[in-house]
Amino acid sequence: MTEAERVTASPAAAPIATDGAPRRRNPEDTKERLLDAAERLFADRGFEGASLRAVTQAAGTSVSAAHYHFGSKEALLVATIRRRTEPVIKARAAQLDALERRAGGAALPLEEVLEAFLRPIFAERARPDRGDDFRRIAARLFSDPPPIIAALKREVFGRTAARFLDALARALPDKPRQEIALDLQFLVGVMVHVTAGHLEDFPTPDGWPSLSGLPDEVVLDRMIQFVAAGLRAPARSHS
Amino acid sequence: MTEAERVTASPAAAPIATDGAPRRRNPEDTKERLLDAAERLFADRGFEGASLRAVTQAAGTSVSAAHYHFGSKEALLVATIRRRTEPVIKARAAQLDALERRAGGAALPLEEVLEAFLRPIFAERARPDRGDDFRRIAARLFSDPPPIIAALKREVFGRTAARFLDALARALPDKPRQEIALDLQFLVGVMVHVTAGHLEDFPTPDGWPSLSGLPDEVVLDRMIQFVAAGLRAPARSHS
DNA sequence: CCAGCATTCGAACGAGCGTTCGGAACATAC
DNA sequence: GTATGTTCCGAACGCTCGTTCGAATGCTGG
Numbered sequence: 001m002t003e004a005e006r007v008t009a010s011p012a013a014a015p016i017a018t019d020g021a022p023r024r025r026n027p028e029d030t031k032e033r034l035l036d037a038a039e040r041l042f043a044d045r046g047f048e049g050a051s052l053r054a055v056t057q058a059a060g061t062s063v064s065a066a067h068y069h070f071g072s073k074e075a076l077l078v079a080t081i082r083r084r085t086e087p088v089i090k091a092r093a094a095q096l097d098a099l100e101r102r103a104g105g106a107a108l109p110l111e112e113v114l115e116a117f118l119r120p121i122f123a124e125r126a127r128p129d130r131g132d133d134f135r136r137i138a139a140r141l142f143s144d145p146p147p148i149i150a151a152l153k154r155e156v157f158g159r160t161a162a163r164f165l166d167a168l169a170r171a172l173p174d175k176p177r178q179e180i181a182l183d184l185q186f187l188v189g190v191m192v193h194v195t196a197g198h199l200e201d202f203p204t205p206d207g208w209p210s211l212s213g214l215p216d217e218v219v220l221d222r223m224i225q226f227v228a229a230g231l232r233a234p235a236r237s238h239s
Numbered sequence: 240m241t242e243a244e245r246v247t248a249s250p251a252a253a254p255i256a257t258d259g260a261p262r263r264r265n266p267e268d269t270k271e272r273l274l275d276a277a278e279r280l281f282a283d284r285g286f287e288g289a290s291l292r293a294v295t296q297a298a299g300t301s302v303s304a305a306h307y308h309f310g311s312k313e314a315l316l317v318a319t320i321r322r323r324t325e326p327v328i329k330a331r332a333a334q335l336d337a338l339e340r341r342a343g344g345a346a347l348p349l350e351e352v353l354e355a356f357l358r359p360i361f362a363e364r365a366r367p368d369r370g371d372d373f374r375r376i377a378a379r380l381f382s383d384p385p386p387i388i389a390a391l392k393r394e395v396f397g398r399t400a401a402r403f404l405d406a407l408a409r410a411l412p413d414k415p416r417q418e419i420a421l422d423l424q425f426l427v428g429v430m431v432h433v434t435a436g437h438l439e440d441f442p443t444p445d446g447w448p449s450l451s452g453l454p455d456e457v458v459l460d461r462m463i464q465f466v467a468a469g470l471r472a473p474a475r476s477h478s
Numbered sequence: 479c480c481a482g483c484a485t486t487c488g489a490a491c492g493a494g495c496g497t498t499c500g501g502a503a504c505a506t507a508c
Numbered sequence: 509g510t511a512t513g514t515t516c517c518g519a520a521c522g523c524t525c526g527t528t529c530g531a532a533t534g535c536t537g538g
Contacts (some may be wrong), residue, residue, distance in 0.1 A: 025503090025504065025505075025514095025515075025516095026515095027514080027515060027516095030515080030516085044384065045287075045384045046285060046286075046287055046383065046384040047285075047288075048284075048285055048287035048288040049286075049287040049384045051494075051495065051496085052495080052496060052497090053494085053495080053496090061516075061517090062516065062517050062518075063496080063497085063517090063518095064497090064498085064499090064516065064517060064518080065515075065516055065517075067496085067497070067498080068514095068515070068516070069515090072496080072497080073495095073496065073497090139381075139382050140382065142378075142382075142432075142437065143375070143378050143379065143381075143382045143383075143435065144285065144382075145283060145284040145285040145288045150440070153440075154441070154442075157441065158444065161441070161443075161444055162444035162445075162447075165443075165444065165447055177447060177448055178447075178448040178450070179461065181443050181447050181448060181450055182438075182450055182453070182458065182461055183461070183465060185432065185433070185437065185438055185441070185450065186429045186432070186433075186462065186465050186466075188432060188437070189428045189429040189430075189431060189432025189433065189437075190425045190428040190429060190432075191428075192428060192432060193381075193424065193425070193427060193428025193429075193431060193432070194424070194425075194428065196381075196382065198381065198424065198427070198428075199421075199424055201389070201392075202393070202400070202424070203393075204400075204404075204420050205397065205400055205401035205404065206401075208401075208404055208416060208417075208420050209416055209417040209420060211417070211420055211421055211424065214417075214421070219421065222418065222421055222422070222474070223425065225469075225472045225473075225474065226422060226425050226469035226470075226472055227425075227469065228472070229468040229469045229471065229472030230464075230465035230466065230468045230469040231465075232468065233464045233465055233467070233468030234464075235461070235464065266484075266485065266486095269485085269486085290524075290525065290526085291525080291526060291527090292524085292525080292526090300486075300487090301486065301487050301488075302487095302526080302527085303486070303487060303488080303527090303528085303529090304485075304486055304487075306526085306527070306528080307484095307485070307486075308485090311526080311527080312525095312526065312527090
């Protein structure tokens, strides 16, 4: 952090002045620190609002290092999101696999299907080994503008959606398929809102108990009850 | 739209060359066109992603006109959001007023409380007189970074939240108050997700009926059924 | 017709952006 | 030691950003 010299920039003859500056030698660590910083800043300020310089400075490295490892700012965003969504997708599939194996040919228990969908995202959110700024990155996935996000969103979610639609249909055999698809969107809305941390952002009005200190387990339980009841609610007849 | 001259810019002695260029003379119209363009572009690309130049060009005016009318880019965003949220807030309050007047001292019917909360936002969404790009501006309110949004969000939502929490408590007298507060957040999540237009963004997988053509009335009906059932679902006992 | 005001514009300013590039520091293989 | 490849950095390149400013335009009241 030495003061830069006031010398006018002579483009060709830069004097060698770096003496004893410790060079990092662990590329994996650099990449991780970049991903951590990107996750936090993209979540806080959005993709366009967080500059590459701010991210790399928070990671304790340089803009050129970020480009060396990821190639572009957009690629860094994709890597940031993928690092978090990949384990969630895998855990969901694994829990659903176990559920279907256990059920055999019988109808799937609805609450357990919902838990297979919701619990992995809470588990990833609470992982202590990395900063828990996972929070809003999921919400960004649903609202951030860069076009590449749209494709990534479909890729990330599409793999899971088909399987859970089938699982919900097996749990609720009499429910019309269009209604299942619509209700799944409601479920996603609830999930995104909670995962994004909006519970903490909205202080409840005077006279109402705060939600900000609620344990994840309580919120998850109530979400499952709430959504299960919604899914079971019969359709009103339309003319 | 005449071609700009290739004359090198002489800063002091600009020759008078504008002949017959029609000047607009209706400031209200200019403001409206700016708000329309800002709404669309902020929704599509986010606040940081949509440049003032892009907005003013889409509005058929100049960057300086935007500054003249609104003062700053951020103030333009606030005006854009306020123009849309104001009527929704008022309509919600009016519907709830009518509902409480009709009920007298009796318990409020839950489905009608939910309709008072949800219908106004659908109505604003479908207004034909202005571009219907209201869609994602509401979702942005919940995820966009500029700090001013946080205050605006609380102001916009806080006014409504307290009234609807009370109304829900009157509709479900036996329900614990913390559970009401939590369930209202779930309701908000569903509302934001649907209003933001994510139904159209996620094509349903093969073999599942599409949701993109569903009439608003069908979606609104099902939302009310879904959320009402969730709100009525009894709490599971915790150890 | 002329003064005063509201409205709009083009041009410029300084700052910050993502990206590129040459080279320094380090590790390894010969 | 020397050659080679990986990892990282500082500096610079264009470019676009939000904002400012002086001037031009048309309207209104005398």
